[in-house]
Amino acid sequence: MDAMQGNNHDDVRRHNLSIILRLVHRDGAASRAQLTRLTGLNRSTIGALVAELAEHGLVEERTPDPTKLAGRPSPIVAASDRVVAIAVNPEIDAVTVGVVALSGVVHRRIRWAVSSVPSAAEAVSLTAGIVTELRRDLEQYSIIGIGVAVPGLVRASDGLVRLAPHLGWVDEPFCDLLAAATGLPVVAANDASLGANAERYFGAGRGMTDVIYLNGGASGIGGGLIVGGAVAGGLAGYAGEFGHTRVSSGSSTDSAGIAGTLEAEVTRAALLDVLGLRGSETDADALERALLASDSPVVRAEVARQLDFLAVALASAVNVLNPQLIVLGGFLAALHAADADRLSSAVGALALGAAFEGVQITPAQLGSNLLVIAAAELAFEALLLDPQTIVGNISG
Amino acid sequence: MDAMQGNNHDDVRRHNLSIILRLVHRDGAASRAQLTRLTGLNRSTIGALVAELAEHGLVEERTPDPTKLAGRPSPIVAASDRVVAIAVNPEIDAVTVGVVALSGVVHRRIRWAVSSVPSAAEAVSLTAGIVTELRRDLEQYSIIGIGVAVPGLVRASDGLVRLAPHLGWVDEPFCDLLAAATGLPVVAANDASLGANAERYFGAGRGMTDVIYLNGGASGIGGGLIVGGAVAGGLAGYAGEFGHTRVSSGSSTDSAGIAGTLEAEVTRAALLDVLGLRGSETDADALERALLASDSPVVRAEVARQLDFLAVALASAVNVLNPQLIVLGGFLAALHAADADRLSSAVGALALGAAFEGVQITPAQLGSNLLVIAAAELAFEALLLDPQTIVGNISG
DNA sequence: ACTAATTTGTTGAGGTGGGCAACGTATCAC
DNA sequence: GTGATACGTTGCCCACCTCAACAAATTAGT
Incomplete structure (x- = not known):
């Protein structure tokens, strides 16, 4: 209370x-x-x-x-264009740092490729280095703080990275380390939850109050929820893990070792496989083009198979949450583009009629700026909540 | 916005x-x-x-x-004990009307049995009759309004009962009819959503912000969500329909004709069947006692089967919502009592470790007063939001 | 029993900040 | 130009919360 x-x-x-x-x-x-x-x-x-x-x-x-x-x-x-937040997104092959203004303008986006998966300490020092560099350029700007989009579970209370499976991070105090290294306030959250929020405010879900967001990445499916106009974090901030919903009785397992889940059945790798493409050379757009261009029955069958499994997970989510919009990002957007009608009718068949009434399924809109905007938004939140106090603590 | x-x-x-x-x-x-x-x-x-x-x-x-x-x-x-709301709960075999004070005291609970499933018009006139009677007794009380707990989908915007399958109601303006018949303000919502809210404030989930509530009734499974401290209604107020989550690849269908869902696999009827009991003579307590008393392997197997399916649905919900509490009501509470450890470990095996961390699974606490308190709470909401204005419009 | 300490209700003064109305100002239409 | 319209600006008012001083009701200690 x-x-x-x-x-x-x-x-x-x-x-x-x-x-x-x-x-x-x-x-x-x-x-x-x-x-x-x-x-x-x-x-x-x-x-x-x-x-x-x-x-x-x-x-x-x-x-x-x-x-x-x-x-x-x-x-x-x-x-203002001069009041900015710094966005950070550590990934397995790069650390992306962005500068976003309160006006929404993305001033900078620096993708710093790394040869091996960065440890938390490496990501901190790398980020801190870039930030130091940036601050020299941004002398007449006010930096509100740093927002971090983490591909994993982040504890809401203190920003501790509980588990980022692809990065191999476990219980890493990334926030505290980065705050100590830069002297700026740092906040972190799950990338997909932040993405959901960004799409809600600036992308496909503008003005909506109940949104489900699913993002398909190279190594799994993450998601975020907007419930009643607020980001749903759950007790500890781990909400939105749609990837581990059971959708089949199959035996293939997902990254958490659970069988028959959405993440086990619906994968980017399987799509690339039937298309004969290499993952490292194929971005989301290329995958979508390839899927649309192909008329191979094998490809169509795999698309149909994956869409039907996706529909099971979405239908459950629709029944439980009665959203007005489902936003699909990453390879799930490509999958959706390949046969939107099939997905929509499959969800409709598995969901309650009333709950599915008026539900739209659309691809994500923000593209490559998504996580930069999303993480910056997290950093702006404190300022937006209390403009008077926060601005007093900033250099200028 | x-x-x-x-x-x-x-x-x-x-x-x-x-x-x-x-x-x-x-x-x-x-x-x-x-x-x-x-x-x-x-x-x-x-x-x-x-x-x-x-x-x-x-x-x-x-x-x-x-x-x-x-x-x-x-x-x-x-x-005050004298400021009261009237709670109404139409069911297939009875209409229950209660009088609940702002203090939480349940002054009255009248269960008016009906011989056949009541139509909306019948339920309205029956309720209005009871209310007229009650108002005579409650002359020195202030009646704030009427809250209705409907076993079905209720549109949040205007209280229209879109679909109450067991009552056979489709698009019934129950609220408006009852308001016209009594002259009191009437609000309605789904019974399970209201139940979730009541358990959160007055029952097992006191003070919690993220609660999943599932209720097992004679004819299906309904539920409600508390997300971030607020009742999650979804776009139109239909959220919480856990009963139609797919949990198996079986072919048995639920009340909505969807196969392999929680409601299709986990049923009160199947439990009564293996116990050799009649539904009409067995209330929730009796079912629980019978389950605990039985050592038949057939019963134990059925309990295990149902618990395992329940675990699939709960695990998905845990991953998506990261709640701090799962409350089970109706026959699901009995099922839980029969083998709480199995349910808990089955959910733990299917859910992400971090998301399941600290999740409690408990039976509902409010028992037979649940829906009376829950529906009254709905009626009180307007008063709680704006005590000054609302109280001015009441007779006294 | 009396006193000291503690906690809380009560009262009146003070101040913050939004509403309001009157007035000034910048545009459009003719 | 002139009128109409919409909006910014200014000074006053007032609701309502805080604060400080005082009064009241209890416990603890002697």
């Missing part, structure tokens, strides 16, 4: 600043007049709030757009 | 009144001193807020408990 907190006047101010900053961050620039309508606040209040945000450098006021409407034009309020 | 609302001063007052009323409603009576600590508000503010709630008759202040502590004793604030 810790959420049972009383409100005082400071909370009102904080909440109102938070809402305005969120609006211009998530939905893009808006005129002051639009903000008054969206928030229901008085226009004099909006004026004061925007002035305060502008004073802190969080938003900028631009000259009004010509609107062809009568009346005094309203200045455009836009999230 | 409709949730992007600004806060003004009225909202502060409303929020603070709401929080205090919620605290004394959900966690029982508390002293003013405790309320100051829990809310973080100033004690003078608490005094004013409690006085306002007391003036409206929503809470009562009692003489302090002897606490053995130094200092001036703090009066106890308790939710």
Whole structure:
């Protein structure tokens, strides 16, 4: 019952600043007049709030757009390009570091390839090096903090990486190490959960409150949930592991050693195999093109097989969560593109009619910027929650 | 983005009144001193807020408990016994109507048996009759409204009963009809979702934020979710249908005609069958006693078979939702009691280690009062959200 | 029993911040 | 130009929370 907190006047101010900053961050620039309508606040209040945000450098006021409407034009309020978060995404073959502005602009994206799977310590020192370099270039920018998208289970309470199977990390305090190395606040979460959130705000699920996101990677299937408008993390932040849902009575096992699961039956490797492609040379787009181009019955059969298994997992999720949107990323997007109708009708046959009513299945939209935007969003969260306090602690 | 609302001063007052009323409603009576600590508000503010709630008759202040502590004793604030909601639960063989006070006391529970499955119109007129009767007895009570727990899918936006398979109701505007017949505000939701909420606040899941609730009834398995501290309804309020999760490749079908689902494999009827019992004569307790008393290998095998299938569904749910508690009601509680260790280890074997860490599986606690409390809670929600406004609209 | 210490209710003053209304200003239409 | 429209700006008001001082009710110690 810790959420049972009383409100005082400071909370009102904080909440109102938070809402305005969120609006211009998530939905893009808006005129002051639009903000008054969206928030229901008085226009004099909006004026004061925007002035305060502008004073802190969080938003900028631009000259009004010509609107062809009568009346005094309203200045455009836009999230700052100079307030940035650093996004980090360690993977088996590279560490990606990005710089994303509060305005949504991706200033930089640096993919630093590594020859062998990086240990946590290596990833920290590599990242810290890149960050030091970046800070020299970003002297007139304000760096809010670092957000890390980890391909594994991250404990929500303290950012400890409990298990990142592909990286071989177990109980690595990546956050604390990186914070110590850079002196910046660091927050981490599961990559797929962050991806779900990013797609919800900036991609295919814009404005939606109940979204299921599944991402198919080279080594497994991860996912994230938006339930009732909030990222569902579960007790410890491990929610969203759709890959280990049982979908068949087969004996092939997944990365966790569990048999008959989605991750065991639906794999990128099997698709590449029937297509005669090499994984290392085939990105998501190439796979999709190859699938669409092929008319081999073997390929079609494998696509159908995988789609039917995917449908089992999705149908269960639809029954349990009654989402309005299912977003598929990675090779699952390619699979979906190969035969969208089959997937949709298979899910429809296995799900309750009412729960599936109005459910859309779409590919992810954010592409290669997804995890950069997603991780930066995590770092921005503290600022969006409390613009006044956070901005006070930043150099400038 | 409709949730992007600004806060003004009225909202502060409303929020603070709401929080205090919620605290004394959900966690029982508390002293003013405790309320100051829990809310973080100033004690003078608490005094004013409690006085306002007391003036409206929503809470009562009692003489302090002897606490053995130094200092001036703090009066106890308790939710009123006289402010009540009416709970309604239509079933195939009866309509149950209850009267529950804001204090949590169940004043009445009337189970009106019917000889044939009631139509929506019959259930409405039956309920309205009982309510009229009750209102005569409850003249000095304030009736907040009516909450209905429906064994089926209820559209969240308007309370339309989309589908209640066992009752044979399709698109029945039960809420509107009952509201017209009684003149009271009526809200409805799925019985299992409401049950999950009630167990969370008043039963096995007290104070928890991520709970999965599954209820085994005579004709199927329903469920509800608490995700991140809120009831997860999904887009239209249909979330929680665990019964149709696929758990086997068998061909037996469930009530929706889908094969190999939890509801098809795990049934009360099959348990009664191996026990040689009649369903109509066996309530949940009797079933549990019979299961515990039996040492027949046939019974043990059936219990094991059903538990293993239940484990498949629960493991998927654990992976996806990372809950802290799984609550089992109805015949699933009996099944759990018959061999709790088998269920727990089977789920553990199929779920990711980290996600299953710390997950408890327990039987439901609220027993026969569950749905009465659950439905009343739904009716109370409007009052708890805005004590000032709602109480103004009530007769007294 | 009396005093000291402790905790809490009560009261009145103070201040923060949003609403409001009047006024000023920038655009469009004619 | 002139009017209409829409919006920013300003000063005042007020709701409501905090704070500090004081009063009240209890326990512990002598």
